[in-house]
Amino acid sequence: MSGLFGIIESAKKAIHSSRVGMEVTSHNVSNVNTPGYTRQRVELSSTDVLTSKRGMANAGVKVIGIKQIRDEFVESEIRRVSNLMGTYSVEREILGRIESLINEPSDVGLGQLIQNFFNAFDDLAKNPEDRALRVTVVQTGKALTQRYKEIFQRLLGIKKDVLSELEAKIKSVNESVSEIAKLNQSAINHHNTGAETNDVRDKINQKLKELSKLVDVVVKFDESGAVKISAGGVTLVDKNFATNLELKFSDGQVKILSNTENLELKLNSGEIFSLQNSFNGLIPQMIQKFDQLASNLISRVNEFHRNGYGLDGSIGNDFFAGTGAGSIQVSKAIINDLNKISASMNGNAGDNKIALAIASLKNDEKISGFYNSVVSDIGLRSRISSDNENLQQMILNQLESQRDAISGVSIDEEMLNMIKFQKMFEASARVIQSVNEMIDAVLSMVR
Structure with a gap:
């Protein structure tokens, strides 16, 4: 059972990460016409490996920061x-x-x-x-x-x-x-x-x-x-x-x-x-x-x-x-x-x-x-x-075009990110749903 709850915890972290990703994407899209705005990107990393009697298991994903995409030399x-x-x-x-x-x-x-x-x-x-x-x-x-x-x-x-x-x-x-x-x-x-x-x-x-x-x-x-x-x-x-x-x-x-x-x-x-x-x-x-x-x-x-x-x-x-x-x-x-x-x-x-x-x-x-x-x-x-x-x-003009290419918001790219985080959210929710069904099955066996 503890393993199943670990899977739920891992999926919950993935849902949180996808939500942050959607927030960053929404923020980028909202500021597409804001002068001087620099595109942001959510930075994700796998969490530390958990060690137990049954071996090692990954605890999921975490947000380590929200990074601006900029070139300091161009700026x-x-x-x-x-x-x-x-x-x-x-x-x-x-x-x-x-x-x-x-x-x-x-x-x-x-x-x-x-x-x-x-x-x-x-x-x-x-x-x-x-x-x-x-x-x-x-x-x-x-x-x-x-x-x-x-x-x-x-x-x-x-x-x-x-x-x-x-x-x-x-x-x-x-x-x-x-x-x-x-x-x-x-x-x-x-x-x-x-x-x-x-x-x-x-x-x-x-x-x-x-x-x-x-x-x-x-x-x-x-x-x-x-x-x-x-x-x-x-x-x-x-x-x-x-x-x-x-x-x-x-x-x-x-x-x-x-x-x-x-x-x-x-x-x-x-x-x-x-x-x-x-x-x-x-x-x-x-x-x-x-x-x-x-x-x-x-x-x-x-x-x-x-x-x-x-x-x-x-x-x-x-x-x-x-x-x-x-x-x-x-x-x-x-x-x-x-x-x-x-x-x-x-x-x-x-x-x-x-x-x-x-x-x-x-x-x-x-x-x-x-x-x-x-x-x-x-x-x-x-x-x-x-x-x-x-x-x-x-x-x-050339430098600002270069900056826009690096740091500017691309609606097409943001739409792809939105779909990616949406699918990540849906998949994580599906994992939780599946684990819940498995837990229900285990509990029914105990009864």
Whole structure:
């Protein structure tokens, strides 16, 4: 009789195992469309062999755990590529804004306005005493200086937008690390009570993917499923402890610090890296280049203009006032009196050597050449960033397809598992039924 009851116990364990298997299958099917969900599989093992006077017998099957089907290398690569994609995406967007600003293919583009200004002096050289041509010189000069100021202000505007975006991204990091710390505590609690941490691990992984776009994270999971995260040499999350980040300004540069140990993050990639690099480097460099371009225009034009004579016989007049892109303007003296525009080198009204000299600056390396090099450089950098972003997107798509193949839920496979566990349940129930009939038969013999 004890042997028969052992068979019932073994079948009962099989029923329990099949029930757990059905629960896991149902859980997989329910989450087939859940972002970041990792397919789970019930792990079964035969129980320890029982030894008795009658020999050895297997005590059935047991559930040893519910395992997630994942490839840690693929998960790590997805985070790494997402991080690079974030780097190039932000870089491409900012470079694109600058490129469209300085390279507008229209009559109001800076390059065209520079040409218009020098063409006006070229026309003036043909008839230095013509008042209408002098009006055109002033008008083209005003249009050019106004465009310089617009570019200068819009570059400052882009810098302000970048700072706002950087502040928003820092806030997102703080929210993410806070949520991950809470998930870590949940994972630890589950682990300590013997409960599965799989679903918590999925939520942590999903948050890690979002976080990796922002900063280049270093990730280490412990046996409980909790994760330790560091970025830029600073620990962001350790168990249920999270470090918040904040911005600090020093000498016009923005730094990212932890608010606990006041350590500076030294980032190498990610959206926040590109934003910080643009604020501290790219945009100030562009402002400096346009300041230099405007300064070159002011100094080169004034150098010739102050050595020439106006129609009123005056000499030493500057055509432009100001020192750079933010302050350049046509001299008020020129605006108020067109006769002060210098066209003559010797004071004769019909002489045009100064006008020709200024007109020849259209081919000057410090003006047109410098402008063309700036436009070419920013265009090249923009294309490289765009190409890199597209490449990383392609790699990311491949990795996510690979992850889906490994960790994603297949309805067909789950249906097969469901049938398998259903048959296991039915067979085990049939065993119990048969043993019951055998016990009844034995008992009837005793009676």
